[in-house]
């Protein structure tokens with residue numbers, strides 16, 4: 001079977017992109033190929049990770065970036081889009097055109113601590129403020145509602161008494177995000193999740 005062609009959309013450090021790259025080398029991600037990285041910032045370290053892995057990349061910083069993004073997706077014949085720390089909201093028209101073709105990783109157990117305003121450290125700050133004992137990460141399809149699309153995979157992570165937002169973020173990444181995202185990419189590429 002031909003490999004699905006994957007575009008990864010990033011804005012920052014790109015540790016989730018790195019997890020996808022590592023999963024390719026480890027044979028965990030084998031039904032999909034990391035074909036293109038698109039960043040909303042020219043300073044994103046994710047771009048260095050892409051270059052080191054030999055994956056072509058593009059930077060789209062404009063306010064109305066979607067027409068350019070569509071052109072790139074067409075040029076590179078992309079089958080699947082993965083949002084890995086992408087800090088821009090996609091329009092309802094865009095998400096509708098790519099229905100069940102966009103994945104996102106969110107660092108909580110949706111429906112807790114998700115939706116508008118819940119990104120980055122804020123998610124973990126909110127979890128600690130609420131005093132939950134368990135949090136985690138979720139991979140979901142992207143639709144017009146922020147963090148509202150169908151849930152594909154979730155993994156729980158323990159909250160420890162001395163956690164700061166930073167230590168919790170790190171544990172959620174290590175124990176959940178970096179495992180779930182490559183697995184979801186493989187399952188969707190393989191056609192096991194449609």
Ligand code: GRF
Nearest residue numbers: 012013014015016085105107
């Ligand atoms: C991750 O916590 C991810 O869940 C969220 O944004 C962060 C991106 O981190 N959507 P990185 O750029 O992959 O290191």
